[in-house]
Amino acid sequence: MNLELYRVFYVTATEKSFSKAAAKLYITQPSVSHAIKQLEEMLEVQLFTRHAKGVELTKEGEAIYPSIQQALGSINQAEQLLQELKQLEGGRVTIGGSDSTFKYFVLPSIQRFQARYPNIHIRLQHGSTPQIIEKLDNGSIDFGFVHLPVRERHVEIQPFLTISSLFVVGEQNRELAERPLPLEEVLDYPLITFSESSSSTQFLQRLFERQGLHVQPDIEVGSVELLIECVKLGMGVAFVTKDFVLRELEKGELMPLQMKEPIEQRAIGIVTKRGQPLSLAAKVFLEGLHQEREKM
Structure with a gap:
């Protein structure tokens, strides 16, 4: 209950308006006023001053605002982390590369990943380096294995391995x-x-x-x-x-x-689309892949 009161306090202080806070929290304005009153009574201080254009924090309100902001931020991060962890219970990772690259360099990692995350489906899409870049552009794959050099500026490249x-x-x-x-x-x-x-x-x-x-x-x-x-x-x-x-x-x-x-020697790299974040499942797969290569 106290957490919800602090959440109302934070949104009201940010919006500087009971009505705007109510709209953002999907509750009524009287509910916002009542929550603020409850919190003020509980803390035995006045947190806002009212005026024609809205509300302003009092000195006491300003004193607790940074701590409430940090606490709610930590809670949001925790909730987001839980949602991401749930993603590992399902979903799909789509990978582009040549048949030979998959067979000789990637399949063992895929096998270990599936053993750990059996509900995540792995899809492999065959293609040459230009085709892999095209698939990355149109969103058909999450990332791909390509032969370097690759000069397209809209992709990010991570080194994977060198071959003879x-x-x-x-x-x-x-x-x-x-x-x-x-x-x-x-x-x-x-x-x-x-x-x-x-x-x-x-x-x-x-x-x-x-x-x-x-x-x-x-x-x-x-x-x-x-x-x-x-x-x-x-x-x-x-x-x-x-x-x-x-x-x-x-x-x-x-x-x-x-x-x-x-x-x-030649180099094989991993390409991802610049500016486009990977799903948690794809990110976990790549982290495991790099860790395995470092151990070799």
Whole structure:
């Protein structure tokens, strides 16, 4: 009961009017007057002075106003926190990224998140980096995983991880892996890559361009699995992210080429829409993801 009296006091002091306070609190003006009178009687002081244009705080009213403001602010924050915690009992997080990024870098985190918050639904939307940015713009996803650099100013970027790329061959081309190769010599063999619009292929093209070379892939595939099978069948040399073929490298089914020219690492980042706050569920997911990466 006392809390409601203080709430009426705070709103009245802020609005400097009984009628405006009544409208904001959705009660009648006599109810505001009665509440203020009760509080004044309880505290044994006068809190307001009345005049034609409204009310003003007395010296005593001014003395307690900052404390009441802070107390009610803390209560509002507590109520908001409870509402946010309730969000973790339901809702949805929609994430954009490539199939390979999900499979090799994100799925374990999704599995752990769902075990902890089973009522939150995770939706994955496939796309290249430009498509992920577009989905972020139109509100189809909460955040996305993209290959950097991304130069759009309307997004915020958080670093996620760095990846290494390499050329690999199968058993039929094993001799290529037995000596250091110049980049130019790779062009003598059929080249297997992902689609031309993929960040991996664009990175490959820049790699050759820096050496004054032009590359035209011979075979374009739509998945890591198909790329691996093509290489294992001896259909050519493939350019791929190392993490995607670790198992095949360990089993000796694929062999890495030793290149004379260094191949720089690439970065994957997390993009969110600038100025647009994330839902609590999305925020908790990202915090857990970063914590897991720090432990690695």
